[in-house]
Amino acid sequence: MRILVTGGAGFLGSHLCERLLNEGHEVICLDNLFTGRKQNIVHLLENPYFEFVRHDVIDPFKFEVDQIYNLACPASPPHYQYNAIKTIKTSVMGAINCLGLAKRLGARVFQASTSEVYGDPIEHPQRETYWGNVNTIGVRSCYDEGKRCAETLFYDYHRQNGVDIRIVRIFNTYGPRMLANDGRVVSNFIVQALRGEDLTVFGEGLQTRSFCYYSDLIEGFVRLMNQDEVKGPINIGNPGEFTMLELAEQVLKLTGSKSKIIHKPLPSDDPKQRKPDITLAKKHLNWEPTISLSDGLQKTIEYFKGQI
Ligand code: NAD
Ligand code: UDP
Numbered sequence: 001m002r003i004l005v006t007g008g009a010g011f012l013g014s015h016l017c018e019r020l021l022n023e024g025h026e027v028i029c030l031d032n033l034f035t036g037r038k039q040n041i042v043h044l045l046e047n048p049y050f051e052f053v054r055h056d057v058i059d060p061f062k063f064e065v066d067q068i069y070n071l072a073c074p075a076s077p078p079h080y081q082y083n084a085i086k087t088i089k090t091s092v093m094g095a096i097n098c099l100g101l102a103k104r105l106g107a108r109v110f111q112a113s114t115s116e117v118y119g120d121p122i123e124h125p126q127r128e129t130y131w132g133n134v135n136t137i138g139v140r141s142c143y144d145e146g147k148r149c150a151e152t153l154f155y156d157y158h159r160q161n162g163v164d165i166r167i168v169r170i171f172n173t174y175g176p177r178m179l180a181n182d183g184r185v186v187s188n189f190i191v192q193a194l195r196g197e198d199l200t201v202f203g204e205g206l207q208t209r210s211f212c213y214y215s216d217l218i219e220g221f222v223r224l225m226n227q228d229e230v231k232g233p234i235n236i237g238n239p240g241e242f243t244m245l246e247l248a249e250q251v252l253k254l255t256g257s258k259s260k261i262i263h264k265p266l267p268s269d270d271p272k273q274r275k276p277d278i279t280l281a282k283k284h285l286n287w288e289p290t291i292s293l294s295d296g297l298q299k300t301i302e303y304f305k306g307q308i
Helices: 011-022 077-082 086-104 141-161 183-197 214-225 244-255 278-283 293-307
Strands: 004-007 026-031 050-054 068-069 107-116 164-170 199-202 232-238 261-264
Touching: 004 011, 011 026, 011 050, 011 214, 026 278, 068 214, 077 086, 077 141, 086 107, 086 141, 086 164, 086 278, 107 141, 107 214, 141 164, 164 214, 183 199, 183 244, 183 293, 214 232, 214 278, 232 278, 244 261, 261 278
Parallel strands: 004 026, 004 068, 026 050, 068 107, 107 164, 164 232, 199 261
Antiparallel strands: none
16 A cells, blocks of 8 residues: 555654555655654665655645555644644644545545543543543643544544544553653653653652553554554553653663652643553454563663663
């Protein structure tokens, strides 16, 4: 197949492009390089079945493709809050442009949604049927509401125009090719530990997250995209749940770092808990994560040792 990956030069997008090329597909990677890097895809540029297009998803685009994965959107809170209006435009107009193209081509289109659609969840763990607890006017809203609106657009294009959709709700995912200055917690803690700097735990550090290693996630993407049983939204994430203090302690142990843990103010609207219920992914995709947090952290630490 010929497959379009928007956001293909980013952390997850570049791993997805690589996986699709390895499966023998042709890949068009569209990215404006806001948080993505040519370095993530430089090893693919020689491949005659790979094409990089520098373009913004908010501007229309046309390609002849069989499938579209829509990943374009900054994912780290400091990056998506840097230009909040641009972030919401990216999610909403990017979705409209992908859906319009899929409608014209009869192509299957996949949306990278997020556990952020659950906001600061009251239901725990989160099932796909939970509608969420999201602030419409906070600093995270540009991302959360943009992604929620994209899900709405996907279902409206499906109901109104018969577009063939798939939606995944991604829970915190980490691994090689995250940016050292990404701002997300796993890369922050690892980079701080390796540099001998203090690990910055926000708030008391008792808030929880569930961390999935990138290769498990990409496997879930491909399984969801290539089956006909469910459209989603479907949670893909690792149900292991950790406080940020536990994460900091694991990173210190695995790096052997003498860094100290310090506390910084908790950002506003920071969700207190997050853990996916993956019953649907197990049932319909026969998917569950295979990489433990300590194994995934170890591999990510090795990557960052080579970067900094
Ligand atoms: P990332 O920031 O590394 O990747 C996003 C990519 O999109 C970058 O390459 C960036 O340059 C590109 N991009 C941003 N705005 C664009 C625009 N207007 N036009 C074209 N390209 C644009 O982040 P990631 O972790 O790889 O996330 C990929 C997708 O997965 C995002 O949609 C994100 O919301 C979603 N997601 C990720 C996680 C996670 O934990 N990694 C969790 C939930 C959802
Ligand atoms: N966090 C932290 N220190 C950091 C960066 C993040 O304690 O240096 C916390 C943050 O407040 C949140 C959790 O780690 O509770 C996950 O943050 P991240 O930005 O990785 O993702 P998200 O909040 O979008 O899940």
